[in-house]
Amino acid sequence: MKHPVVFGLFFAFIWFLVGVNAATDPANVDYTCSPTKPCSIGCCGKNNVCGLGPSYCAPANCTSSCDQKSECDPGWGKQWSSAEACPLNVCCSKFGFCGTTSDFCGTKTVSKPSCGGSTSNGRTIGYYEGWSTTRACDGMSPQSIPVGAYTHLNYAFAYIDPSSFAVAPMSESDLGLYSQVTNLKESNPGLQVWISIGGWSMNDAGQPTASTFSNLAGSSSAQNAFFKSLLQFMTTYAFDGVDIDWEYPVAPERSGKPADYQNYPTFLSNLKAALGSSGHNYGLSITLPSSYWYMQNFDIVKMEPIVDWFNVMTYDLHGTWDSTDRFIGPFIYAHTNLTEIDQTMDLFWRNNISPSKVTLGLGFYGRSFTLTDPSCTTAGCPFSSGGNPGPCSASPGTLMDSEIEAIIAAGGAKVTLDKVAAVKTVVWDNNQWVSYDDAETLSMKIQYANNHCLGGTMVWAASTDSGNATASSSLQSLNGLQKKSLFGGGSTPVEEPLSQCVWGDCNGNCPKGSTPVKTGTGKSASNAAIYSGCPSGKSRYYCCPGNNAPTCSWKGTAPFCRNPNCDKNEVQIATDQNGGGHGCWFNHKSLCCTSTVEDAAAGQCEWTGTAPFCATGSGHASCPSSKPDFVTNSLYGAGGESVCLSGYKSFCCTDPEPYQNCAWTTRAHSFLAPFTCSTGCPAGQQIVAESYRDHDSNGPCFHDTASYYCCDQFNQTAPTTDPPNFCVAADTDYVLSGSADPDGNVADILELYWYEDDCFSIPNTGDPDSMKRSLYSPTSQRPIAEGPGGFNDGLPKLCNERDECFKILDAESDLDYQRLLAIITNGTAVSDESLEPRARTPKICLPNKKTNNFVAKSYPGVLPLSARGRQYYGVVKSGAKAALCNSLPLILGARQLAVKYVTEHVFELQTPAQFANSMLSKLLPSGAQAPGAAANYDWTQVFGKGGYMFQTWKQLGISIPAGLTGDTPADALYNALGTTNDMANLQILDAPTNSLKAGVWQIFTNIISAKRFSAESPQGQVEFINRLYETLISYLNDGPVQQSLTHGYSTMKTIMAALDSSPNVNTLPQSSFASAWQTFCADFFLEMQGNLQDFLQGKLKQVIVYWGSSAAVRKFTAAGSAATLKALQAKQANLATNVVINRGFIT
Known part of the structure; x- marks a missing residue:
């Protein structure tokens, strides 16, 4: 049954003037008292009833509990009341209690503010x-x-x-x-x-x-x-x-x-x-x-x-x-x-x-209950306990909006709207109830x-x-914030003095210090505006400083809009098919403005290529000799033009280019909002061009959004008051594939192992920047310029430095590249199986210059891995304050925009080959001799051609260990190290950290080449150190990553133990393969940690000298350089305790 409740804000309300035991219903309360039965609230009068005020509490009228006072004074006098008036100016009832309902206020009402609008x-x-x-x-x-x-x-x-x-x-x-x-x-x-x-x-x-x-x-x-x-x-x-x-x-x-x-x-x-x-x-x-x-x-x-x-x-x-x-x-x-x-x-x-x-x-949550009576589901019905905990909130009686949404989506739930209370309730699973908005x-x-x-x-x-x-x-x-992208990148212009014309926001606002430019004169004058990226009925004004604004006009008359060209003394500011209010059936209109200092940057550039056939195939139109520098391309040109059906229009500028720090905006969120692009440029940048398709993925932009080409706002005079930037990015992409991951976001790239072809040796004094790869011969490489689409254009190429990419030219390498692509991305395998040894093939270096290889398996790209529940490991860089840029904390969560990611094999694919090479050389990674029987054993029996690792389980005379799949121990091992069916060793990691991890894992004494480190800016050197000291160590020690390490280690140990039990294997005398593997890993990870500590110690000494110098003070201010120096010295002092890899998985 329902429970009737009189709602108010004041549970001090007492029915009439009597004392109440409020644990019971007022209708059943015993209001009587006596000299031996005092009142719980109030004084006991001579009539043996509880009350307040002089009629009940005066000595002549009271028999017990005579010191009770009312909450407020209804006119009795302060000696009978705790306070003269009620708190918060609420009403004092005639019985001396505070409240707001008619029982307390009678006919008095409160004057409430009233408005319309928003x-x-x-x-x-x-x-x-x-x-x-x-x-x-x-x-x-x-x-x-x-x-x-x-x-x-x-x-x-x-x-x-x-x-x-x-x-x-x-x-x-x-x-x-x-x-x-x-x-x-x-x-x-x-x-x-x-x-x-x-x-x-x-x-x-x-x-x-x-x-x-x-x-x-x-x-x-x-x-x-x-x-x-x-x-x-x-x-x-x-x-x-x-x-x-x-x-x-x-x-x-x-x-x-x-x-x-x-x-x-x-x-x-x-x-x-x-x-x-x-x-x-x-x-x-x-x-x-x-x-x-x-x-x-x-x-x-x-x-x-x-x-x-x-x-x-x-x-x-x-x-x-x-x-x-x-x-x-x-x-x-x-x-x-x-x-x-x-x-x-x-x-x-x-x-x-x-x-x-x-x-x-x-x-954005609800309070949930378990109903006592499943047939009673409305307000006032009894509950027996809090609702069942949600899988994520894990708290009885509370559900997050995300959990409530999932309950409703699963079906079977009954949703009810309470219009008076303005709330909804959900009933499901017979007796579960929750309220939500x-x-x-x-x-x-x-x-x-x-x-x-x-x-x-x-x-x-x-x-x-x-x-x-x-x-x-x-x-x-x-709330009227539609002009902003839900996941960031709103279009409100920065409010600072302008010396350059910019586009305003969609609400018809111009930045402070500028005004809309006019088209026409007198009564026919109107503000120059475009509708691009704005909700229906809204537009952006072209805004210029008021002291020297140009005059503008739309060229091209609707509906055919022929000859939309600007005069010689004008510059083309924008293109739009609806400019001036009348739409073009064909072609477009151009907003042409007189050339002034304020629009000078626009005058130094132009779009070339005429729709519908802008260029041949997927190429872009050529640039004229007067503006020879190709800057970017677009199907729509500046944004409002007819679309190209073949090729792209080109944005061509003079040399040097007038625009700086330009880039196309990306989708708001590749998973949550794949067709929501941007609504403008970030603060401090202006719109130069736009496209109604995402420039990177070529996917459509819906919801009044677009992809914008954004550049820094042009200034006549370079600012001199900007604070020094302590967060310049280092070139950490020194082991990076230039090939896009076709299974993922356009920013995702293929994980490329630079060192699978190397024979593992200690000390490893090689240069991690080396292009030495048998798969990609240096004679088949030449530098190539970045074409349309940028770094991830999908061309078969390798990049070892910023803007230094090498295209694979010879046919054999191209076939190898295709095989590599197929292996990594679950593509169709190349029919020629002779190419298989070259596809993700960690090398085993046998005696007499002979080799063997492990072969990796297909594994999922970033997007399918994310769909299986993997989150993204990465870092977030802080702003320009030194105190915030002296660390790169690891984060695990959703994808960050504009960050490249890879599917990362935590237990690296080359590790089994490193173990094999270590045993074959009779030396552990530390340089110590392999223990006992391992040093005298012929390990070619295990890792050579036709060795135990490459024999079938039937040949070995044993069954495959439980939980593994594959015809041979090597197959089983690499299936477990990363496939679509076994992803325990796979995580999603940002590409720069992944590239550094490869060098650390290979135990390079020079993890970052001396040449590269010295060429970096002081801030970039600090980022290198932070990414190794904090990001990578935090990553390797994080719970899910430690589970991946455990998986890789224990799989190999299980396989080694299986070989130990084989009747057809010449096992290690008085030892075991499994113990040899455990000994190797203990030594390997300790050596990896020590090598990383040594490398960081050396680099910290190097950079501390600079940050303590007068040069650092001049460039970064005394406070900034001191803060950075302090942070670096703290890292140096705590290096031995902070740069430690958890090796608890080695058991």
Whole structure:
């Protein structure tokens, strides 16, 4: 049956004027008392009934519990009341209790603000949980946050050290995430990232931080320490504001103290002053509860002028905790409810709080219950416990939006809309119930916020959204942020002084300091605009500095648009088939402007090639002698032209080119949004051209998006005030295939093993940059220029340095390349099996200059591996602050844009050959002699042509070990090291780290060649060190990677043990093949670690000299060079303990 509940914010309400045992229904309460039976609330009158005020509590009228006082004074006098008025200006009933319903207020009403329009759209805050990446599934890395739906991100949480009052991370892993989140601002103009300090658990009883907020608010010395630490923290990690989440002051059950009520506003005032000191202008917000019980302890009237806004947690109104609440009990109610939210908002209106300061809380999760009676599924029905935990959230009574979405998609669930509460509920699996918001109910709540003039909305949490960002996408469409790409790269132009014309955003806005250029004069004048990449009905203005703007006109008359050519004294700015408002049936129009300094860059370039036949085949049109430099190509030219049916149009410029740092934007997300491209260029860049197909993948762009060719905004005078850039990328791609992975994203490339053809030797003094490969003879190579499509154009070529690629020319090598491609990407094998030994063939070097080879198996590319659940290992580089660029922390999560990835064999394919070569040479990797019988054994019996590793299991007289597949031990080994059916040894790793790992694994004494390292910039040298010191070591020691290492090691050991048991094998006397393998691996990985430590020690000594020099100070400032020097010295001091490979898998 349903349980009738009278909802209000005040569980202090007592029916009429009597004492109540609230654990029972009011209709059954015993209100009587006596001199020996005192009241639980109230005084016992002479009529043996409980009540308050002088009629019951005066000495002449009271028989017991006579010291009770009412909450407020309805007119009795202060001696009978705890307070004269109610907190938060709520009503005092005639019985002395505080509340907001008619039982307390009678006919009095609250004046509510009323608006139309979209007041809440200006501020949309998403909280990001720092622990979200640790979930078993549906974790969200910072790079996967759908930032386009938000104006602000709040990182949750940081703590406060209870002793020093310094800002402290909630978890050590947060230190590697802060910068990753704030770095999202670089590609999302206008986004702010704040740090949220506190959270529910910080005030939990028993925690060392339980009373930290109270102690901080009550001590000026503690505040001074906190402010100093906070400002340094904000500067270091580039946060824009701070959100104080104190849950909750005063309340004793939340570790609060009575003094908190007065201390909190004072603390906030001091904090606001500190955040505005020393030239800073950091923002400040606080979170507020939705319940009166806790909100009464916040002096919101005093706080309002101090904070920028209040974040009101209008969610978690109900949950499993209701079962112990004497006024609600174990009955299901939605965790968010517009009726109760409206009651919360009344608390603000009663105190004349500006609605612009109020941010409405929304939830991207639900509270779930297990129903007592499966036939009773509506609000008020009983529950027996929290709902079953989700596979990812793993918490009874809570489900993330991603889990709720999966439940509905699985079928069989019943979804119901509660229009009054503006919430939906789901019933499934007979007795499971959850409440949640979707696009429909979010729309209701946002409409409520707009109707009452609220200043914004906030979400707990952006990181509990589904993988395809369903809720965030709905939110984005509701809050007016459609102009931004959901996964980043918004088009809002940077607001800085301009000396060059640029395209504005889709809302008809121009950057500060510029105005729209006019076409025509007088009454016929209009703003020059194009519609490219904008939603229907919107356009971009061509914006120029007002002091010297050109005059423009559209050339080419609709509908045929013949001769859309600019005059000699004009430059072509854009092409569009609808320019000026009348569309072309054929051809296009050109926006032609007079040549000025502001559009000079455009005048130095032009598009060549005429549609529909722009060039032959897949080539591009030629450049004229006046503009000989080919820059890029496009099917659409500048963007609005007729499309090429064959070939490409060419963008040709003078020499030197006027544009710098140009690149085509890519799809928003190759998996989650494959047909959503960009809506503009990143901050600081301008649109030079656009295409309605993704330039790299050639896939179509939908949803009012396009692929843009973006270049740095042209300046007449080079800026002189830019801070030094500490994050210049090093050329880490020194072992890199130039061939695209056809199974993956266009940025994915084939993993190429540079060293499979080498005989393993220690010490390995070779040059890792060497092109020495028998497969690719140096005589068959020549440098080639990059053609259309760039680095990953799929041509058979190898690249060993930046812009130094070598094409394979001879027919044999080309066949080998095709075989390599087939082997790696599950392609059809070349019919000529004689080529097989050259396809991924680690070499075994036998005596008398004879060789043998292992042969690798087909394995999945990046995309199919990702589809099986593998996440992406990579790094995130920080901004231009030295303190942030002195590390390259490893991250595991979603794909990062513009990063090349490979399918990485963790236990390298050449390792069995390294073992074979080590045993054949009688030496371990360290140079020590192979132990005992291994040194005297003829290992050609195992690894030679027809050796035991290459005999069938039948020939060996034994069965294949359980869990393995393959006709021979070698087949079984390489099947286990990476195939479509066995991916335990496969991970997805960014290509630069993978390339360095290859050199480390080969135990090169010169992991990075001296020539290459010396040629790098100082910042690039630091990146080399960081990628080896931090990224690679963290990768090798990470849990999933250690599992891969275990898999590779144990597979080989199992095979060696099988050979030990074979009756047809001449085994090692008084030893075993398995023990020889274990001895080799222990020595190999220890030698690899020691070699890496030695290499880093030498390079650290080298770079420390520079960063301590006056040259570094001149180039990077004293503070910047000192910060870098300090970080490098710390790495040097801790090298032996930090650069350690976990070898626990060797057993």
